[in-house]
Amino acid sequence: MAAAETGAGLRALLFDLDNTLIDTAGADRKAERQVKDLLILQHRYGEFVAGLVIEKFKTKLEAGHPYSSTKIDIDKERTLFMELAIQETNDHKAAQDLATQCYLKWKKTRLEHIYIPDEVKAMLRELHQSYKLLLLTNGHSAIQREKIDVCKCQEYFDQIVVGGEYQEQKPARSIFQECFRLLGVKPDACVMIGDSLKTDIEGGVNSGVSATIWINNNNEMPDEESAIPDYTVKSVLDIKDILKNIKSKV
Known part of the structure; x- marks a missing residue:
């Protein structure tokens, strides 16, 4: 000591x-824009629906998981948040590969701007x-x-x-x-x-x-x-x- x-x-x-x-907030905004563009341009989402996915994802990030700890795989948890956001928005079971694609785009873009x-x-x-x-x-x-x-x-x-x-x-x-x-x-x-x-x-x-x-x-x-x-x-x-x-x- x-x-x-x-x-x-x-x-x-x-x-x-x-x-x-x-500027974490600025990096977040850029990452969110990239995910919205991916959903709109590659997966035929409307602007409003894509925006809703982002808002739900942000809400889940802010709330976190009730059982989160240093031992959890944070990438798996956040991919799940993205999958739930897509599922809740489109009212059907979200494809895990789409959630993974969106989350990795979000993470990559965010880190590039941090x-x-x-x-x-x-x-x-x-x-x-x-x-x-x-x-x-x-x-x-x-x-x-x-x-x-x-x-x-x-x-x-x-x-x-x-x-x-x-x-x-x-x-x-x-x-x-x-x-x-x-x-x-x-x-x-x-x-x-x-x-x-x-x-x-x-x-x-x-x-x-x-x-x-x-x-x-x-x-x-x-x-x-x-x-x-x-x-x-x-x-x-x-x-x-x-x-x-x-x-x-x-």
């Missing part, structure tokens, strides 16, 4: 992955000269590790923590405590940076980090129950000046 460093000062930055460092932009890479390299960097992402291990690998995140972070590999995910205090332990720092020496008020900001606030920075790239309006971030920006590229301000206060 790493010994916690003592002394005042900002020492570490915790970054979320999806829609903070990478990457850390060059300007964000440059920022991470610059920040790494002054801070320890840790990537903290929620989600199933296989899914998140796939994105982490394709983005080569290991090149930019001292530690990578995937929520699905622990008993609790963000915003649980326990996973933040694990991050502090891995970095060998105290909570008040860290800043949490992410796009979710519910997981990133709430988790950071509850775990006692020095400050939280909310990446509000969709002009989201917080509700009354949302955690309140210390700072709000539209892009992760806007955090450097804020970090200088935080560092001067810590």
Whole structure:
């Protein structure tokens, strides 16, 4: 176990992955469009029906499987979600080969559009000269590790923590405590940076980090129950000046 460093000062930055460092939502939209085109152009689906298949598939992805765990074959599970979406939409038994074709098209397209932009890479390299960097992402291990690998995140972070590999995910205090332990720092020496008020900001606030920075790239309006971030920006590229301000206060 790493010994916690003592002394005042900002020492570490915790970054979320999806829609903070990478445009997962944009990659999803491109993947969905490709599946719709496949259904329309190759399988004679109407635009509306193809869109309905996508919506049902998205709903199933978001809900997950009640028995999902790190031991499941995530590709088989998601192929089943696609098969059920097609079946429910067309009101007949979906051919498994069509579901497999659609899912593989979705997965391939999505991964092709998941990457850390060059300007964000440059920022991470610059920040790494002054801070320890840790990537903290929620989600199933296989899914998140796939994105982490394709983005080569290991090149930019001292530690990578995937929520699905622990008993609790963000915003649980326990996973933040694990991050502090891995970095060998105290909570008040860290800043949490992410796009979710519910997981990133709430988790950071509850775990006692020095400050939280909310990446509000969709002009989201917080509700009354949302955690309140210390700072709000539209892009992760806007955090450097804020970090200088935080560092001067810590």
